[in-house]
Amino acid sequence: MMRNNLITVATCNLNQWSLDFTGNVNRILQSCQEAKSQGASYRLGPELEICGYGCEDHFLESDTFLHCWEGLMDLFERGATDDGLICDFGMPVLYRGARYNCRVLCCNRKIILIRPKTAMADSGNYRESRYFTAYQAPTDSGGANSNGHSAGSVQDHLKLPKFWQEKFGQKSAPFGIMSVQCEDGTTIGCESCEELWTPQSAHIRLSLTGVEIIGNGSGSHHELRKLNARLELMISATRKCGGLYLYANQRGCDGGRLYYDGCAMIVCNGQVLAQAKQFDVQEVQTIVATVDLDDVRSYRASIPSFGIQSSRQTKGQGFISCDTAADSRMKSDNTWPKISEEIALKFHSSEEECCFGPACWLWDFLRRSGAAGFFLPLSGGADSSAVATIVGCMTEMVTKAAQEDPTGHVASECRKVCRKSSELNDDLTPNLWVPSSAKELANLVLHTTFMGTENSSMATESRAMRLGEAIGSYHLSIKIDIVVTAIIKMFTLVTGKRPEFSSRGGSMSEDLALQNIQARIRMVTAYLFAQLLPWVRGRSGFLLVLGSANVDEGLRGYLTKYDCSAADLNPIGAISKLDLKRMLLWGAKEFNYSVLDEIVEAPPTAELRPMADGDEEGRDHSQTDEEDMGMTYKELGAFGRLRKISRCGPVSMFHKLCIMWKHLPPSEVAAKVKRFFYYYSLNRHKMCVITPAYHAEAYSPDDNRFDLRQFLYNTKWCRQFAAIDEL
Numbered sequence: 001m002m003r004n005n006l007i008t009v010a011t012c013n014l015n016q017w018s019l020d021f022t023g024n025v026n027r028i029l030q031s032c033q034e035a036k037s038q039g040a041s042y043r044l045g046p047e048l049e050i051c052g053y054g055c056e057d058h059f060l061e062s063d064t065f066l067h068c069w070e071g072l073m074d075l076f077e078r079g080a081t082d083d084g085l086i087c088d089f090g091m092p093v094l095y096r097g098a099r100y101n102c103r104v105l106c107c108n109r110k111i112i113l114i115r116p117k118t119a120m121a122d123s124g125n126y127r128e129s130r131y132f133t134a135y136q137a138p139t140d141s142g143g144a145n146s147n148g149h150s151a152g153s154v155q156d157h158l159k160l161p162k163f164w165q166e167k168f169g170q171k172s173a174p175f176g177i178m179s180v181q182c183e184d185g186t187t188i189g190c191e192s193c194e195e196l197w198t199p200q201s202a203h204i205r206l207s208l209t210g211v212e213i214i215g216n217g218s219g220s221h222h223e224l225r226k227l228n229a230r231l232e233l234m235i236s237a238t239r240k241c242g243g244l245y246l247y248a249n250q251r252g253c254d255g256g257r258l259y260y261d262g263c264a265m266i267v268c269n270g271q272v273l274a275q276a277k278q279f280d281v282q283e284v285q286t287i288v289a290t291v292d293l294d295d296v297r298s299y300r301a302s303i304p305s306f307g308i309q310s311s312r313q314t315k316g317q318g319f320i321s322c323d324t325a326a327d328s329r330m331k332s333d334n335t336w337p338k339i340s341e342e343i344a345l346k347f348h349s350s351e352e353e354c355c356f357g358p359a360c361w362l363w364d365f366l367r368r369s370g371a372a373g374f375f376l377p378l379s380g381g382a383d384s385s386a387v388a389t390i391v392g393c394m395t396e397m398v399t400k401a402a403q404e405d406p407t408g409h410v411a412s413e414c415r416k417v418c419r420k421s422s423e424l425n426d427d428l429t430p431n432l433w434v435p436s437s438a439k440e441l442a443n444l445v446l447h448t449t450f451m452g453t454e455n456s457s458m459a460t461e462s463r464a465m466r467l468g469e470a471i472g473s474y475h476l477s478i479k480i481d482i483v484v485t486a487i488i489k490m491f492t493l494v495t496g497k498r499p500e501f502s503s504r505g506g507s508m509s510e511d512l513a514l515q516n517i518q519a520r521i522r523m524v525t526a527y528l529f530a531q532l533l534p535w536v537r538g539r540s541g542f543l544l545v546l547g548s549a550n551v552d553e554g555l556r557g558y559l560t561k562y563d564c565s566a567a568d569l570n571p572i573g574a575i576s577k578l579d580l581k582r583m584l585l586w587g588a589k590e591f592n593y594s595v596l597d598e599i600v601e602a603p604p605t606a607e608l609r610p611m612a613d614g615d616e617e618g619r620d621h622s623q624t625d626e627e628d629m630g631m632t633y634k635e636l637g638a639f640g641r642l643r644k645i646s647r648c649g650p651v652s653m654f655h656k657l658c659i660m661w662k663h664l665p666p667s668e669v670a671a672k673v674k675r676f677f678y679y680y681s682l683n684r685h686k687m688c689v690i691t692p693a694y695h696a697e698a699y700s701p702d703d704n705r706f707d708l709r710q711f712l713y714n715t716k717w718c719r720q721f722a723a724i725d726e727l
Helices: 020-036 053-060 063-079 162-168 204-206 227-241 293-301 304-311 350-369 384-403 408-419 438-445 457-472 481-495 508-536 551-556 575-592 596-601 623-629 634-646 649-658 668-688 716-726
Strands: 006-014 041-046 084-095 098-107 110-116 157-161 171-173 176-179 187-190 214-218 244-252 265-268 269-273 284-291 319-320 374-375 446-452 474-479 543-545
Touching: 006 020, 006 265, 020 063, 020 284, 041 244, 053 063, 053 269, 063 084, 063 098, 063 157, 063 162, 063 543, 063 551, 084 110, 084 187, 084 214, 098 162, 098 187, 110 176, 110 408, 157 265, 157 634, 204 214, 204 716, 227 265, 244 350, 265 284, 269 284, 284 293, 293 304, 293 384, 350 374, 350 384, 350 408, 350 543, 350 575, 374 384, 374 438, 384 438, 384 446, 384 457, 384 575, 384 596, 408 438, 438 446, 446 457, 446 508, 457 474, 474 508, 481 508, 481 596, 508 543, 551 634, 551 668, 575 596, 575 634, 634 668, 649 668, 649 716, 668 716
Parallel strands: 006 041, 006 244, 041 084, 110 171, 176 319, 187 214, 214 244, 374 446, 374 543, 446 474
Antiparallel strands: 006 284, 084 098, 098 110, 157 171, 176 187, 244 265, 265 269
């Protein structure tokens, strides 16, 4: 007989979609079933998993709360909490006229506890206080501390909806900052996402009051080089306090710019026992671990300072009784779970993060939008080549998953996107088509076009064609000079004046106008081809247009408003030029796209001006981005990080750069800072219409959700620049 101090616990990554209540419930149910099959007695899910974390202002609607209760009822009726599985669900709850972000712990079709979140995430992309109230526990004296824990806390109850009472016979449920004590004495508590990051983290109080298992249901999005900080917090929490800590997260795009990067994890006494994938195209991944709770108890008892602080705790942390034991159960294959051993943490390199994250984000957009594929203006430069590589990575991931399980969800979605789902075999059985290779899938979903003019070089056209061949895209090479000429003729006919490039005697206004008309015609051409290429190929549907402006160009404003930066989606809009180049070198080896090495070495160029006299045909263009911008991409990265992450204005940025750039005299640093802020403020208006971009970088200038600043500036920065001059 198994010793009853062994317990198997489960957590998961779920690819939830905001307001997709039916799909969300199905994915939650699958994770519960997988947890049971592995002998788990406790299952943890992500934050707000029933409705999806990214509902934003839909949290202000009463319908969202109603449908969450309906979703929870559906889970009960379909057996998610049967067989003694303690399920920790995430959903919003309305209590006494206030909205709360809650954990709802359930077992055997009964709500055991509703635990509201006490600390809201409000920085960067998060706006939780706009939708929810940070819960403060009531007390006998009416007071509560800042973390919602205090002595003498009063147990409160939420009256459940009438239809719930009629269906399950439960009229109310405990509501507040409490934990659960199972029949066998096992104790389970909650720490919700942001609470882990606060100075007085909830897990400290939980550990000191005897809670052995802590579940953290989270909604944490991907950002380059962020994962290690998140994981270290969980590891250090249990290394310091002991205990069994579970982390759950969404994984995927739930309808916006963010990609939730999964990496569910189980940690015990500072040792990682299980870790889920950070990037994947599967919708559900459940991980389990089996531990001996005596290890937790002895670990804590071996730390004298833990015992001293635990003995000083008040009795404010209440426990709700659960009449179910939490000991390990037999698995579906009639074997007992084995005690889990420590594993090594898996971290992706920044190059892998730049590719895998946007690739999974694009797959979610593609399959959920109903589109038949992507259209990408492929210039042969680093940025558009990076986008093409990301789509190539997506086809590799999807093809592998579809081939491994032709009857699975990924294969089914792949057939839907490729318009193969309705086909039948000769014997009228369903056709379980899957792509034979990533190239076959790429030819169906990725449409690339080189849109050249008389100012384009043969070198970039050749690189675009060879990259398209390497990935397998449906590639075209066209000239748009006829359209450019027609627009200029129309202008000349109306005004009687013909603009010229500056190299041919024209003014700078003429030069910029002639460059911009080429760029904007490419945008119009892109949408025309995106709408009609499926028809040309005898297929139904439309294509999503992909943009390829990087974060540094957006920050500097080095792009034409409503050019090819205007698209449906931009997978690299928050990734720096330097990171993209490193990713291209990695992709050249990983996917055998050898032409990427050549693309990285080529100088970035817009190819919008005539080539200089003496330039040889077939060579790279003489117009370069860094010369046009008046600053390097490396400098732009430094400006961006100081402006956003370090919260610097012109003067404080100048001070910091004088220290960082000791090789430059202060006068040159001052000139660079002034040039940056001039062009940043002059072009800030472009961020108001920027294409929705995958969020990857902490200094993203995305005006819509992340970087909230004005778009009309006094570009002279009179007081600020004067202060720099005085220094």
